Amino acid sequence: xxxxxxxxxxxxxxxxxxxxxxxxxxxxxxxxxxxxxxxxxxxxxxxxxxxxxxxxxxxxxxxxxxxxxxxxxxxxxxxxxxxxxxxxxxxxxxxxxxxxxxxxxxxxxxxxxxxxxxxxxxxxxxxxxxxxxxxxxxxxxxxxxxxxxxxxxxxxxxxxxxxxxxxxxxxxxxxxxxxxxxxxxxxxxxxxxxxxxxxxxxxxxxxxxxxxxxxxxxxxxxxxxxxxxxxxxxxxxxxxxxxxxxxxxxxxxxxxxxxxxxxxxxxxxxxxxxxxxxxxxxxxxxxxxxxxxxxxxxxxxxxxxxxxxxxxxxxxxxxxxxxxxxxxxxxxxxxxxxxxxxxxxxxxxxxxxxxxxxxxxxxxxxxxxxxxxxxxxxxxxxxxxxxxxxxxxxxxxxxxxxxxxxxxxxxxxxxxxxxxxxxxxxxxxxxxxxxxxxxxxxxxxxxxxxxxxxxxxxxxxxxxxxxxxxxxxxxxxxxxxxxxxxxxxxxxxxxxxxxxxxxxxxxxxxxxxxxxxxxxxxxxxxxxxxxxxxxxxxxxxxxxxxxxxxxxxxxxxxxxxxxxxxxxxxxxxxxxxxxxxxxxxxxxxxxxxxxxxxxxxxxxxxxxxxxxxxxxxxxxxxxxxxxxxxxxxxxxx
Numbered sequence: 001x002x003x004x005x006x007x008x009x010x011x012x013x014x015x016x017x018x019x020x021x022x023x024x025x026x027x028x029x030x031x032x033x034x035x036x037x038x039x040x041x042x043x044x045x046x047x048x049x050x051x052x053x054x055x056x057x058x059x060x061x062x063x064x065x066x067x068x069x070x071x072x073x074x075x076x077x078x079x080x081x082x083x084x085x086x087x088x089x090x091x092x093x094x095x096x097x098x099x100x101x102x103x104x105x106x107x108x109x110x111x112x113x114x115x116x117x118x119x120x121x122x123x124x125x126x127x128x129x130x131x132x133x134x135x136x137x138x139x140x141x142x143x144x145x146x147x148x149x150x151x152x153x154x155x156x157x158x159x160x161x162x163x164x165x166x167x168x169x170x171x172x173x174x175x176x177x178x179x180x181x182x183x184x185x186x187x188x189x190x191x192x193x194x195x196x197x198x199x200x201x202x203x204x205x206x207x208x209x210x211x212x213x214x215x216x217x218x219x220x221x222x223x224x225x226x227x228x229x230x231x232x233x234x235x236x237x238x239x240x241x242x243x244x245x246x247x248x249x250x251x252x253x254x255x256x257x258x259x260x261x262x263x264x265x266x267x268x269x270x271x272x273x274x275x276x277x278x279x280x281x282x283x284x285x286x287x288x289x290x291x292x293x294x295x296x297x298x299x300x301x302x303x304x305x306x307x308x309x310x311x312x313x314x315x316x317x318x319x320x321x322x323x324x325x326x327x328x329x330x331x332x333x334x335x336x337x338x339x340x341x342x343x344x345x346x347x348x349x350x351x352x353x354x355x356x357x358x359x360x361x362x363x364x365x366x367x368x369x370x371x372x373x374x375x376x377x378x379x380x381x382x383x384x385x386x387x388x389x390x391x392x393x394x395x396x397x398x399x400x401x402x403x404x405x406x407x408x409x410x411x412x413x414x415x416x417x418x419x420x421x422x423x424x425x426x427x428x429x430x431x432x433x434x435x436x437x438x439x440x441x442x443x444x445x446x447x448x449x450x451x452x453x454x455x456x457x458x459x460x461x462x463x464x465x466x467x468x469x470x471x472x473x474x475x476x477x478x479x480x481x482x483x484x485x486x487x488x489x490x491x492x493x494x495x496x497x498x499x500x501x502x503x504x505x506x507x508x509x510x511x512x513x514x515x516x517x518x519x520x521x522x523x524x525x526x527x528x529x530x531x532x533x534x535x536x537x538x539x540x541x542x543x544x545x546x547x548x549x550x551x552x553x554x555x556x557x558x559x560x561x562x563x564x565x566x567x568x569x570x571x572x573x574x575x576x577x578x579x580x581x582x583x584x585x586x587x588x589x590x591x592x593x594x595x596x597x598x599x600x601x602x603x604x605x606x607x608x609x610x611x612x613x614x615x616x617x618x619x620x621x622x623x624x625x626x627x628x629x630x631x632x633x634x635x636x637x
Contacts, residue, residue, distance in 0.1 A: 038186035051212030177517035206431035248401035262395035267316035458525030494568030
């Protein structure tokens with residue numbers, strides 16, 4: 001007799017097993033239950049196909065750096081539904097308006113048809129994947145008709161639940177509420193029996209940025225093989241991130257008095273790979289291939305004297321005099337068409353700040369001091385390189401706060417955002433956010449000008465001039481430990497009409513009927529979105545509120561962190577993934593900084609009261625005392 005698990009393994013390639021699991025996942029808001037569903041699926045999946053299952057669950061066919069995107073227009077998919085099920089387009093459109101989801105439409109009309117699938121071969125994961133792959137790679141004359149034909153063939157053989165998720169997948173609206181870290185948790189439980197091993201899987205994922213590869217390696221060869229994963233040229237490494245601190249004194253204390261301060265440029269972070277055959281690829285902070293946007297940088301990198309390398313740097317737009325331009329100007333180069341024209345209008349330089357691999361040697365475990373010296377030496381021996389196009393980010397050793405403050409003023413005068421101060425002893429921690437790298441910008445000196453990168457998770461409809469579009473957005477901070485986005489503010493100021501139009505257009509593709517399982521919220525906006533869009537905001541201060549969940553209970557029971565007078569800065573952080581957003585821990589640190597500042601201010605005012613009373617009478621002293629009491633109530637638990 002076969003066990004239940006063995007029976008599942010026999011049918012492990014049936015796509016319906018995957019679709020049924022996806023159906024269960026869309027009906028739960030519990031991350032634990034999501035993980036458990038994934039564990040069951042992974043245990044029942046053969047190692048030969050587990051990479052494909054991992055990619056499909058991510059809503060992808062390949063890792064991001066491969067650049068293969070499957071996104072069929074709803075009109076094209078509707079034609080495939082018409083062909084597969086004999087439904088007329090007007091009928092499909094009526095159902096779409098009613099349900100708001102083409103996947104639900106597919107489920108309804110496939111359920112009504114004569115089930116040809118009962119008499120045809122069952123869909124397998126291999127069949128589904130290979131067909132979707134062919135659709136994604138269909139280009140040129142006749143490609144739309146080929147896509148319709150291939151998708152219709154899949155739909156004809158599909159059950160109603162399979163049709164639902166095939167349709168959602170090809171329209172880019174799978175939205176299972178599952179993040180990469182949830183999949184890593186499930187892999188750890190399924191194949192090692194211990195969720196704690198996720199950290200080991202995460203390290204391999206951070207080095208390869210390929211979840212399917214990690215899943216296949218773990219399933220077929222075990223944890224030991226995953227632990228031995230190395231850096232591979234051509235596969236982007238998930239970037240190391242910086243924390244922020246409020247003063248140069250605190251930074252020096254954190255670094256132990258031995259650090260390098262570098263200019264923090266206002267550009268796009270880029271990771272450049274050169275393979276042994278001379279092929280150069282550029283990847284964004286979000287691990288997307290962006291080589292075509294920076295062909296001038298690619299040309300300059302060809303002059304570097306090294307057979308293979310992986311380097312990181314900041315691409316920055318330059319004006320006619322060679323001075324740095326703001327990030328928004330550089331974004332004119334992120335386009336599908338007119339790239340050459342944009343390249344001429346907005347020339348860019350590539351300012352290197354790290355080297356992770358060179359000529360067969362992995363550098364990530366070397367100290368930062370060693371990595372920077374290796375980078376400088378490599379450029380020094382590259383005689384033919386254009387020094388204006390490719391250079392090392394200005395930086396120098398700092399041992400006291402005065403040196404940091406002085407360099408900060410230099411950086412600001414040069415058009416930079418501030419500094420990044422780095423521990424010279426630290427290795428490169430792929431995917432980690434640590435105090436080995438510390439951002440230092442002038443706004444960090446004051447509680448009223450902190451910038452935050454927050455994720456849009458919901459929106460409410462506007463009124464008056466904003467009628468017919470979104471008027472306010474619900475924003476959230478990220479909690480990596482639990483892979484959850486916690487709400488922290490609503491924002492409606494700082495947006496131009498064009499901003500609202502662009503953001504609303506992007507959000508339409510991310511709309512979901514219910515709150516994502518990855519979002520923790522007490523408030524309910526008019527619309528919910530899959531966490532994806534990151535925007536930069538400023539606020540006057542961080543306060544406590546019972547209606548927001550970021551940091552809930554950390555300072556005061558039943559209260560989380562909220563932003564007072566939040567305002568959009570104008571920056572949509574297309575270079576940042578939602579998991580790169582400001583964290584709950586950062587909000588806590590900013591709040592604690594405010595408490596220290598307010599306490600210092602109120603203590604200072606308290607000392608002034610006797611003198612003020614002598615000069616202006618008792619009433620003036622009472623006013624100051626009341627102000628002190630009010631400030632204390634605002635910031636203390």
